[in-house]
Structures are given as structure tokens and as C-alpha cells.
Amino acid sequence: MSTTRRVAVVGGNRIPFARAGGPYAHASNQDMLTAALDGLLARHGLSGQRVGEFAAGAVLKHSRDFNLAREVVLGSGLDPRTPAHDVQMACATGLETVVSIANKIALGQLESGIAGGVDSASDAPIELNDELRRVLLRANHAKGPGGKLRALSGVRPQHVVPGIPRNAEPRTGLSMGEHAARTAAAWQVGRAEQDELAARSHQRLADAYERGFFDDLITPFQGLSRDQNLRPDSSEEKLAKLEPVFGRGEQATMTAGNSTPLSDGASTVLLASEEWANHHRLPVLAYLEDFVSGAVDYVSGDEGLLMAPAYAVPELLDRAGNTLDQFDFYEMHEAFASQVLCTLKAWQDREFCSRRLGRSEPLGELDTDRLNVNGSSLAVGHPFAATGGRIVATLAKLLAESGSGRGLISICAAGGQGITAIVER
Numbered sequence: 001m002s003t004t005r006r007v008a009v010v011g012g013n014r015i016p017f018a019r020a021g022g023p024y025a026h027a028s029n030q031d032m033l034t035a036a037l038d039g040l041l042a043r044h045g046l047s048g049q050r051v052g053e054f055a056a057g058a059v060l061k062h063s064r065d066f067n068l069a070r071e072v073v074l075g076s077g078l079d080p081r082t083p084a085h086d087v088q089m090a091c092a093t094g095l096e097t098v099v100s101i102a103n104k105i106a107l108g109q110l111e112s113g114i115a116g117g118v119d120s121a122s123d124a125p126i127e128l129n130d131e132l133r134r135v136l137l138r139a140n141h142a143k144g145p146g147g148k149l150r151a152l153s154g155v156r157p158q159h160v161v162p163g164i165p166r167n168a169e170p171r172t173g174l175s176m177g178e179h180a181a182r183t184a185a186a187w188q189v190g191r192a193e194q195d196e197l198a199a200r201s202h203q204r205l206a207d208a209y210e211r212g213f214f215d216d217l218i219t220p221f222q223g224l225s226r227d228q229n230l231r232p233d234s235s236e237e238k239l240a241k242l243e244p245v246f247g248r249g250e251q252a253t254m255t256a257g258n259s260t261p262l263s264d265g266a267s268t269v270l271l272a273s274e275e276w277a278n279h280h281r282l283p284v285l286a287y288l289e290d291f292v293s294g295a296v297d298y299v300s301g302d303e304g305l306l307m308a309p310a311y312a313v314p315e316l317l318d319r320a321g322n323t324l325d326q327f328d329f330y331e332m333h334e335a336f337a338s339q340v341l342c343t344l345k346a347w348q349d350r351e352f353c354s355r356r357l358g359r360s361e362p363l364g365e366l367d368t369d370r371l372n373v374n375g376s377s378l379a380v381g382h383p384f385a386a387t388g389g390r391i392v393a394t395l396a397k398l399l400a401e402s403g404s405g406r407g408l409i410s411i412c413a414a415g416g417q418g419i420t421a422i423v424e425r
């Protein structure tokens with residue numbers, strides 16, 4: 001990145017993530033993101049102050065939230081003169097909001113900013129039937145009570161059927177889980193290794209809570225002080241008993257235990273120039289070094305829907321002059337255990353690295369003891385747009401605890417996209 005100056009991660013704050021239909025079932029995106037933002041402001045002594053800009057997004061958004069970020073600013077403790085804009089890149093949204101603010105800080109256009117993301121699978125927008133919508137719009141534009149009544153007389157019983165959002169790719173009609181199951185079969189990723197990764201995610205998240213890692217990264221919300229999906233007793237033996245939910249026959253290796261749950265939650269990250277952080281006497285956790293987004297042709301090509309990070313990470317490494325093994329921490333979003341395992345396999349595969357990445361040697365292996373050391377989405381949950389902010393804040397704090405080091409972030413997203421980043425201290 002052609003930075004003119006370094007971009008500091010000063011802090012992060014999120015609300016505990018909840019399972020869909022759970023304690024946040026009646027909370028809106030605005031409620032959750034405002035709570036995460038107000039917690040961040042309070043912790044950093046910024047209530048009532050203006051920051052340069054607030055960027056945020058949600059994957060599932062009601063039409064009333066056309067500029068969700070701005071509405072959240074107006075309902076929060078931030079100075080209402082803080083400008084705000086929305087971002088949408090499916091599960092990459094949270095990190096893309098960080099990119100949006102970070103690049104402006106790097107270029108000297110902003111001194112500080114907050115990035116955020118939120119999603120509610122409980123409060124997903126349900127659309128009116130297209131025909132009914134057209135009739136209602138016609139009625140709205142019609143002149144006089146007679147004209148409106150005439151327009152409304154076009155309503156038919158079949159118009160009552162609503163459009164319920166599906167967790168599926170519009171181009172294929174397949175759910176993310178079905179796509180991931182096909183990729184897992186292609187890479188011969190088995191059930192046992194997926195369950196092992198899932199069990200480890202829960203154990204590591206439980207340990208991180210025990211040692212107070214999240215004490216200054218989480219604000220309790222609506223009676224929840226820990227991620228609701230966390231099962232400290234989740235073992236490979238228990239996970240092995242679950243029935244498969246995605247894939248068929250021998251390909252059916254994915255279960256509710258090794259897939260992320262549908263979730264509700266919000267996260268925020270405070271970014272700034274070093275000068276701004278110093279001026280406000282706020283310690284810097286870590287610095288954002290670079291970002292690369294990628295996309296794959298999963299529609300007409302033969303690449304897996306969630307495999308974009310397998311391409312974006314090598315590009316990021318090349319730009320940074322790094323090899324895969326040169327990081328102290330790896331944060332890979334666990335959309336599904338199989339997604340992480342397929343990506344790791346691809347990087348070790350000579351044919352994939354030669355044919356798809358144009359490399360003479362495989363990208364290599366990474367030390368799984370340094371991968372998602374405090375657990376990740378399988379245990380934490382995955383409110384789509386909130387995951388990026390959670391990961392950036394977790395990694396920045398890990399680096400701050402270590403005193404120095406470098407971390408690599410990889411997040412897959414719907415639409416065949418992905419986003420990656422390097423964070424250092």
C-alpha cells in the first residue's frame with residue numbers, strides 16, 4: 001500500500017455474539033451496532049467527541065437503514081457532526097470498512113475513524129411480493145382517493161406471499177453450506193479433521209475468556225457477557241455424533257458443529273494516525289500494513305465459492321515480500337471448518353499452486369498452533385458483517401500482548417469473494 005503514514009489500530013469493541021432467535025431476537029442492527037460503538041467510545045474516553053468518519057455495514061439490511069452507519073452515529077454518543085457511510089461486501093464487509101477508513105487515514109484525509117459491522121439473522125428483512133410492491137407504488141403515486149382505490153383493486157391473494165431471504169447464492173441457488181460441501185469433497189477434507197478444528201475453536205475461545213483476553217474488547221449486551229455459541233465442553237467425540245446437514249452420501253461431512261451458526265452481533269474498531277493517538281494519549285495496539293481482496297469464478301469456472309482467500313493471500317504475501325510461514329499469528333475466518341481446511345490444503349498442493357497461482361513451488365504450510373489461537377467463528381458465531389471487526393481487534397490485541405510480531409487475516413465471503421490483511425506491531 002502506498003501509505004504516506006502508518007495506520008494504527010487503537011482499540012476494538014463488540015457485543016457478545018448471540019445465536020439467531022436468541023437473546024438479541026428483538027434487537028435491530030441499529031441497536032446492536034450502537035451498543036458496540038458506545039462501548040468503544042466509553043472505553044477510549046471519546047463520548048461526545050467527533051471522529052473523522054464512521055464506516056459500517058450489514059449484509060442483511062432493512063430498507064429503512066439505507067445509510068445504517070449514519071443512523072447509528074445519530075443514535076450514539078458520537079458527536080452528530082461525524083460523517084458516516086455504508087459498505088457491503090458480504091462477509092468481507094467488516095474488514096472492508098476497516099480498509100475504507102484506513103486508506104483515508106494513510107492518505108492524510110482523516111486523522112481518526114471508526115469501522116464497524118453488524119448483522120442480525122433474527123431480524124432479517126422480509127420483502128413484499130414484487131407484484132404487491134408494484135401495486136402499492138402505483139397507489140402511492142395515484143391522484144385522489146378514487147385513483148388510489150383503483151390502483152389497490154389490483155391486489156390479488158397470491159400477492160400476500162412474501163420474499164423471505166435465503167442463505168443461498170443467487171447465481172446457483174445453492175446454500176453456502178452446499179457449496180462448501182462440494183469444495184470439501186473436491187479437496188477430500190474428511191469429517192474428523194473438521195470436527196477437530198471445530199473442537200479446538202471452542203476450547204481456545206473458552207481459554208481466552210478464562211484468561212480475560214476479551215475483558216477490554218467486549219461490552220455486555222442484553223444479559224449476555226460471553227458469546228452464546230461457545231460450548232467449552234465441545235469435544236471431537238460429541239461433534240462426531242452430530243448428523244450431517246450439508247452434502248450427500250459420502251460427501252456429507254458438514255454438521256451444525258463444524259459450520260458457523262446463524263448469528264446476531266456487532267463489532268467496531270477505532271483507527272487513527274499515530275499523531276492522533278498520541279495526542280489523545282491512547283496506546284496503539286498494532287498497525288495495518290496492507291490489504292488484498294480477491295474473487296473467483298465459482299459460476300462458470302470450477303473454483304469453490306469460498307476459495308477466494310486462497311488466491312488473495314499469495315498476492316498479499318508477494319506484495320509484502322513474505323512467505324506463508326513468516327507470521328506469528330494467522331486469523332482465518334471459520335465460515336465452515338472445511339473452508340479453512342480446503343484453503344490450507346490448496347496452499348500445500350503443488351498442482352493448485354502451479355496451475356491456479358502460477359507458482360513454481362507450493363505456497364506451503366502454516367503452523368496451526370498459531371492459527372486462530374483464541375478461537376474463531378465456529379465457536380464465536382458469525383454475524384456476517386461483524387466478523388471482520390472482531391478479527392482485526394482480536395489480532396491487534398494479540399500483537400499488543402506479544403509486544404511485536406505480524407499477523408495475517410483471511411476472510412472468505414459470499415459471491416466468491418475474499419479479503420485479506422497484514423497487521424503488525
Ligand SMILES: CC(=O)CC(=O)SCCNC(=O)CCNC(=O)[C@H](O)C(C)(C)COP(=O)(O)OP(=O)(O)OC[C@H]1O[C@@H](n2cnc3c(N)ncnc32)[C@H](O)[C@@H]1OP(=O)(O)O
Nearest residue numbers: 090091176234238245256257259260261262335412413414
Ligand atoms: C456469508 C459469507 O459471505 C461467507 C461465509 O461466512 S459462509 C458461512 C455463512 N454461514 C452460514 O451459511 C450458516 C450456516 N449455518 C446454518 O445454516 C445452521 O446453523 C445449520 C444448518 C448448520 C444448523 O442449524 P440448526 O440445525 O438450527 O443448528 P442447531 O439446532 O443449533 O444444532 C443442531 C444440533 O447440533 C448440536 N450442536 C451444534 N453445535 C454443537 C457443538 N459445537 N457441540 C455439540 N453439539 C453441537 C446442537 O446442540 C443441536 O443438537 P440437538 O438437535 O440435539 O438440539
